Amino acid sequence: MEINGTDFITALKTIGAGLAMIGVIGPGIGIGLVVQGALTAIGRNPDAADQIITNMILGIAFAEAVAIYALVVSLIILFVM
Amino acid sequence: MEALGINLGFFIAQLVNFGIIFFLLARGVWPRVTKMLDERAAKIAQQLEDARAAEEARENAERERDKMLAQARGDGQKLVEEARQRGEEQVKQILRDAATEAEQQRAAARAQAEEERNRILADTRDQIAALAISATERLIGDGMDEKRAKSVLKRFFSEAPAEAKGLGKQITVISAVPLADDEKSDVKKLTGADQIEYKVDPAILGGLVIRAGDKVVDGSVRGDLSALSAQLR
Amino acid sequence: MKGVWILLGIIAVSVFFCGIVPGLMAGQGIAVALPVIMVPGEKVWEDFVGIKGLTITNTLIATLLTDVVVLLFAFGATRQMKTIPGRLQGLFEVITGLLYGLAKNTAGANAKKVFPLMATIFLFLLIANWIKLIPSVESVGLMHCAEDGMVGYEKVGNRLDVRKTMDRGVRATEENYNLCHHKEDGAAHHDPTEEIVQSALLTAAAQELKVESVSLKDDVGNGSSIAAYVGSNGGSVEAVQTAAVALVVEELNKAAEAGTVSAEEAATVIDNSAEVVAEVVTENYYRDDLYIVTPFLRGATTDLNLTLALGLLAFIAIQYFGVSAHGIRYFTKFVNTPALENAGKNPMGIMDFAVGLLEIISEISKILSFGFRLFGNLFAGGVLLVVMSFMLSMLVPAGVYALELFVGLIQAFVFSMLLLVFSSMAMAGHGHDESH
Numbered sequence: 001m002e003i004n005g006t007d008f009i010t011a012l013k014t015i016g017a018g019l020a021m022i023g024v025i026g027p028g029i030g031i032g033l034v035v036q037g038a039l040t041a042i043g044r045n046p047d048a049a050d051q052i053i054t055n056m057i058l059g060i061a062f063a064e065a066v067a068i069y070a071l072v073v074s075l076i077i078l079f080v081m
Numbered sequence: 082m083e084a085l086g087i088n089l090g091f092f093i094a095q096l097v098n099f100g101i102i103f104f105l106l107a108r109g110v111w112p113r114v115t116k117m118l119d120e121r122a123a124k125i126a127q128q129l130e131d132a133r134a135a136e137e138a139r140e141n142a143e144r145e146r147d148k149m150l151a152q153a154r155g156d157g158q159k160l161v162e163e164a165r166q167r168g169e170e171q172v173k174q175i176l177r178d179a180a181t182e183a184e185q186q187r188a189a190a191r192a193q194a195e196e197e198r199n200r201i202l203a204d205t206r207d208q209i210a211a212l213a214i215s216a217t218e219r220l221i222g223d224g225m226d227e228k229r230a231k232s233v234l235k236r237f238f239s240e241a242p243a244e245a246k247g248l249g250k251q252i253t254v255i256s257a258v259p260l261a262d263d264e265k266s267d268v269k270k271l272t273g274a275d276q277i278e279y280k281v282d283p284a285i286l287g288g289l290v291i292r293a294g295d296k297v298v299d300g301s302v303r304g305d306l307s308a309l310s311a312q313l314r
Numbered sequence: 315m316k317g318v319w320i321l322l323g324i325i326a327v328s329v330f331f332c333g334i335v336p337g338l339m340a341g342q343g344i345a346v347a348l349p350v351i352m353v354p355g356e357k358v359w360e361d362f363v364g365i366k367g368l369t370i371t372n373t374l375i376a377t378l379l380t381d382v383v384v385l386l387f388a389f390g391a392t393r394q395m396k397t398i399p400g401r402l403q404g405l406f407e408v409i410t411g412l413l414y415g416l417a418k419n420t421a422g423a424n425a426k427k428v429f430p431l432m433a434t435i436f437l438f439l440l441i442a443n444w445i446k447l448i449p450s451v452e453s454v455g456l457m458h459c460a461e462d463g464m465v466g467y468e469k470v471g472n473r474l475d476v477r478k479t480m481d482r483g484v485r486a487t488e489e490n491y492n493l494c495h496h497k498e499d500g501a502a503h504h505d506p507t508e509e510i511v512q513s514a515l516l517t518a519a520a521q522e523l524k525v526e527s528v529s530l531k532d533d534v535g536n537g538s539s540i541a542a543y544v545g546s547n548g549g550s551v552e553a554v555q556t557a558a559v560a561l562v563v564e565e566l567n568k569a570a571e572a573g574t575v576s577a578e579e580a581a582t583v584i585d586n587s588a589e590v591v592a593e594v595v596t597e598n599y600y601r602d603d604l605y606i607v608t609p610f611l612r613g614a615t616t617d618l619n620l621t622l623a624l625g626l627l628a629f630i631a632i633q634y635f636g637v638s639a640h641g642i643r644y645f646t647k648f649v650n651t652p653a654l655e656n657a658g659k660n661p662m663g664i665m666d667f668a669v670g671l672l673e674i675i676s677e678i679s680k681i682l683s684f685g686f687r688l689f690g691n692l693f694a695g696g697v698l699l700v701v702m703s704f705m706l707s708m709l710v711p712a713g714v715y716a717l718e719l720f721v722g723l724i725q726a727f728v729f730s731m732l733l734l735v736f737s738s739m740a741m742a743g744h745g746h747d748e749s750h
Contacts, residue, residue: 068690080084086354095623
């Protein structure tokens with residue numbers, strides 16, 4: 001099988017998109033920490049659970065935004081470039 | 082941008098679309114919903130307050146009621162006890178009456194049945210006499226005057242055995258047919274007893290069986306027959 | 315106990331529909347075509363109802379459907395408000411009551427201002443995200459010729475012919491599209507030269523592999539080239555090419571004599587026969603039967619236009635709430651002139667000013683953050699679902715499906731929640747800033 005220039009670029013793009021998704025490791029850990037903290041807090045003070053869950057979801061959303069940026073980068077590499 | 086599908090036309094279309102939805106809902110739905118939710122929250126708060134007041138009133142009423150209930154329960158207990166006793170007495174009385182009445186009825190019925198049977202047996206006595214006389218006439222080929230025949234019959238049915246003398250003051254006399262009054266007086270004279278109970282048992286065929294306490298004097302035809310049959314054997 | 319039965323029922327139903335139905339309809343349901351994965355909304359109708367330039371995409375249709383459902387639900391539930399609600403009103407009040415409670419907790423007295431926008435966005439996004447999950451959305455649509463670069467399949471009746479699981483189809487080229495398009499138009503695009511080249515190649519391959527004949531459809535199969543087929547069966551690709559070139563020259567000469575191909579064209583092709591054959595043998599074999607399906611409906615929130623528009627709206631709303639609460643002084647949060655004026659007394663004021671400028675960037679990035687978060691989650695969810703179905707059409711997609719139900723709810727909630735929190739911060743936080 002012959003590999004021409006287009007194939008080569010496609011291959012590099014695919015690898016690049018995969019590498020870009022490494023960026024979701026951080027948010028993954030971050031979300032885990034957020035939830036851990038929230039659950040500990042709820043365990044200590046179950047009465048404040050509503051408030052804590054609201055803030056937890058906010059925190060998760062911020063951490064997740066980073067993962068979404070990685071996803072967008074890889075989408076751009078795959079479909080736009 | 083184009084490759085991500087971001088397109089000014091679509092973008093504006095989406096903005097306008099959502100704007101319309103928001104406008105419609107903000108006009109037609111949310112004011113009513115928030116009003117309803119606020120009203121309901123107020124109403125629930127009010128009702129909670131009411132419920133607390135009602136709870137208090139209820140508790141008071143409950144205490145009152147408990148007191149009254151305890152009193153009423155005491156009174157009621159007494160009444161019930163009384164009624165129960167009276168009822169029990171009545172039941173006992175009714176049962177007693179019923180038993181007496183039933184006993185009386187049963188005794189009357191038994192006496193009646195006895196009388197009936199005795200009457201029938203007395204009737205048969207004459208028939209038996211007639212039959213016996215005619216049979217004897219055939220047998221001995223000679224006429225028999227009525228008087229003699231009667232005495233034979235009388236002997237057959239009501240002759241007390243000689244051993245019956247002096248058995249005691251109280252005796253029971255069993256005969257095959259009911260005894261006539263003169264026969265009864267004969268028996269009385271013979272036995273010398275004061276109180277005599279007469280019984281009828283057609284199974285003894287003839288003669289008399291006299292019982293006094295644990296003594297029995299058997300002058301019955303059946304007794305003679307069974308003695309005869311024992312001898313013949 | 316009742317819960318256990320419900321769970322068993324759910325499992326039974328999912329086993330039935332995810333396992334037994336595809337099993338009974340083997341060949342129809344067990345293999346799933348790899349769908350076209352593309353970021354822009356796919357065009358369903360171009361020049362809609364004759365208006366030039368009015369293109370309708372499937373995400374736009376889904377948006378309109380969402381509008382209808384939202385309006386019907388909201389107005390239907392609140393048409394006759396009763397103190398003791400019926401089922402529909404009860405459901406609606408559970409949702410809105412929850413949001414209203416949150417708004418009151420977070421924004422306090424300002425809850426009434428934020429609530430309508432927040433609730434509208436939540437309702438709209440929830441319904442949009444769940445409409446996406448209705449079976450046949452994102453799968454039933456218009457069948458048309460595969461365009462350049464898309465993965466196409468042959469068609470059987472009104473569905474794509476996917477013969478085995480994980481059938482990757484054939485990546486269509488420009489040429490395939492044109493051929494297919496001509497065929498669709500009824501004017502049978504009949505290029506004798508192409509046919510000669512193709513049949514010459516197949517004959518050469520059959521000779522090389524010493525079989526009676528080689529069929530493009532059954533032997534070579536979707537997604538692989540003649541070269542790959544010959545190579546994997548132990549034949550020499552070069553030998554096939556050489557034999558094919560000779561055959562092509564021979565056949566073209568015959569055709570030129572018979573008049574089916576013009577003499578000039580035959581001469582041109584004969585001159586370049588080596589390249590033509592080399593190109594066709596590796597990939598392009600003149601197929602006119604590659605189709606793809608463009609679904610009528612695709613999740614409304616998988617379109618960046620919608621999510622970014624909502625992000626922009628949320629951004630504008632936050633600024634509006636800030637200005638309405640603090641007047642023009644609201645913008646001193648970004649351009650911190652009071653801190654600059656007091657720089658003489660408090661040199662750290664310069665730092666505050668710089669931080670304020672940075673706030674502008676973080677504020678504007680909210681648009682992108684809002685838009686791309688929603689888009690990313692929902693688009694990735696959709697891709698996950700179709701790729702899972704492509705790889706394993708039984709049972710596993712049911713689990714992914716449940717996850718997607720949850721994600722749809724959470725994303726709608728997060729969007730409205732963030733809007734609420736940012737708005738209440740914009741309305742409340744400023745007086746505190748000025749005090750130092």
